Amino acid sequence: MVQAKARGPYAKTPARRAEIVRAARDSFAEHGYAQASLRGIAERAGITHAGLLHHFRNKDELLAAVLAERDSEEWQQGADEVDSPDQLGPYLAELIRHHQTAPELMRLWIELAAAASRPDHPAHAYFVGRYERGRAQFADGLPDKAARGRLREGVTPESAAVLFQAVLNGLQLQWVLDQSLDIVGPVTDFVQLLFEQENTR
Structure with missing residues (x-):
């Protein structure tokens, strides 16, 4: 007897994977990673547990x-909304406020990033690539002499990219530890420290 080809919830399609990821994102944010179950995520996605494990x-x-989907969305949003140093501070402030609406996801990202520092961790290659892409995208986001010329004297685009990731990630770690801490103000202050104001040149 010929086995029927898998279809419906068992079909390996990008659309089905996207539905599962969205369901997982909502479940992790609502219940926390430890409490969220694969069966619950599958039910939220309208798929069987076996179907989820197929993906x-x-x-x-x-x-x-x-977390990869969130990164991709935010990188695209940043590319669409930020085309000058003057727009970077307001964009980062809004991004942090958005992250603060889902502190559990912020905490999970920090925990996974730390665990993935081990070369044998399944997510190690992803995080290495993620930071490389982030640095390249930041440096490439200063495409003309005017933008690059506004960096503080002695700061290269490559150095600025490393500092940018360190400050953004470090501020969010501090906020996860103490959610009364203001990190929106410091991130906008950092951008002002990194770039000269346009009318001062």
């Missing part, structure tokens, strides 16, 4: 997909 082998793999 993602375990919860760690699904978490990595959730």
Whole structure:
């Protein structure tokens, strides 16, 4: 007897994977990573538990997909909204405020990034690539002499890219530890420290 070809919830399609990732993102934010179950995520996505495992082998793999999707969305949003140093501060302030609406996802990202520092961690290659892309995108976001010329004297685009990631990630870690801390003000202050004001040149 010929086995029927998998279809419906078992079909490996990008659309189905996207539905599962969205369901996982909502579940992690609502219940926390530890309390969210694959069965609950599958039910939220309208798929069986076996169907979910057809796309993602375990919860760690699904978490990595959730965080990768968030990164992709934010990189695209940044590319669309920021085309000058003057727009960077307001964009980062809004990005941080958005992250603060889902502190559990912020905490999960920090925990996974730290764990992935081990070369044998399943997400190690992803995070290495993520930081490389982030640095390149920041440096490439200063495409003309006018933008590059507004960097503080002695600061290269490559150095600024490293500092940018360090400050953004470090501020969010501090906020996860103490949610009464204002990190929106410091991130906008950092941008002002990094770039000269246009009318001062």
